[in-house]
Amino acid sequence: MAQEAGSTDSQVLKGVLDTVVLYALARADNYGFGLLQDIREHFEDGDTVLKEQTIYPLLHRLEARGFLDSYHRPGKRGTPRKFYRITDAGRVRLSQRTAQWRRVTALLERTVFQAEPEPA
Amino acid sequence: MSDRNRYGTNEPAFEHFLGDLDRRLLGAKRVRELTLVEVADHLLEHRDDAAERGKRTEVAVEAALDGFGTAHEYAEFQRSALMQRFARLAIVSGAAFAVMMFGMQWIGDGPAKLWTSAAQGLLYGPGLAAWLVFVQPSRRLPSSSEVEGEDFTVGCGPRMRGLTVLMMVVFSAIGLGGLAASLGFAGQESFSPGEGLAVGACSLLLLGMCWGYLTQLQVTGPGILVGPLGGGTLVRWDQVGHLRPRTERWPWMPPFYWGRVLDVEYVDTDETLRSFTIFPDAANASRLTYMVSRRLTES
DSSP: OHHHHHHHHHHHHHTTHHHHHHHHHHHOOEEHHHHHHHHHTTOTTHHHHSOHHHHHHHHHHHHHTTSEEEEEEEOTTSSEEEEEEEOHHHHHHHHHHHHHHHHHHHHHHHTHHHHSOOOO | OOGGGTTSOOOHHHHHHHHHHHHHOOSOHHHHHHHHHHHHHHHHHHHHHHHHTTOOHHHHHHHHHHHHOOHHHHHHHHHHHHHHHHHHHHHHHHHHHHHHHHHHHHHHHOGGGHHHHHHHHHHHHHHHHHIIIIISOSSOOOOHHHHSSSOEEEBOOHHHHHHHHHHHHHHHHHHHHHHHHHTTOTTOTTSOHHHHHHHHHHHHHHHHHHHHHHEEEEEOSSEEEEEETSOOEEEEGGGEEEEEEHHHHOTTSOOOOSSOOEEEEEEOTTSOEEEEEEOTTSBTHHHHHHHHHHHHHHO
């Protein structure tokens, strides 16, 4: 049962990952692993929410849709490292998604959260 | 670099994983390389991070591989992304080519060859898409020597420039033949006047595109030297005003590139607004894009 609840949490959180990635890149350009570390710091259960194999498909999908751009800069070892940068279209998408999530949160606040007692 | 360290990680377990992934990925070497370099960098970074947290090297390597998942899963993702891009490009470029051919034939001979145009589009679209997606990636990975140092060149390599010059000669000949036919000169029976005009116009358009490929951008301390085949105009950093995707001006342009074609606008010494283009498939294009955007943000 606990495992089922954990899985549901992950499903819910996966829905917001696009927004979280755009938000993290709006603050600073980053590369795959660096971004992963940055985002994990903000999730209590980061390791289960954001798998490493999830981050690249997500980044590449956002790039293909024009929300991110990428470029190569030398990494620590001097080899080319791929950095991602949010585009203007990505910023617009971020603000749209943020507004949508605010509306969802407000709706839950007015309904479910008020009716449901806090779990002990 | 020996075959045992083919991917440059100096870590046998990573080399084995990357070899497995390489065998599963779609596309020519340059296409696969874009994925392999990013994955190799990720694995090494994860290993170093785990080692810094006190894990033994063998444990850190294992953690990096476990965390990343299987080569099969990742290859499936790359395969799906490439196939989606292939389908999109094949439809867009095929339709564009069919419409162009239909227009040319309409001008020349009337609308009787509608199905011929559609068939040409069906042949041309997937052909171009397969080339762009599986053989010649729009983005070139810079070599280590290209990412080091302050001064660098953005542009196509000597082979591509040679091919471009050859294409320009061919397009010029076809274009002149087409224009001669449109003006009714004798000896141009291959084209009707309408076809000749369409062929001439298309050739001029292609010549313009080729010219863009001859342009080289030399990035130095004071600015960017813009010009075909070396030499040209020095655009100082403080002259650069905007960095705009080409699609802002021409939103109808088919998405032939994975990355975006960017126009850098600058004010010339005679106060005229001019621009030069950064093609995403040119070596060091992403590096220049980063430098320009960084400088614009800072200013």
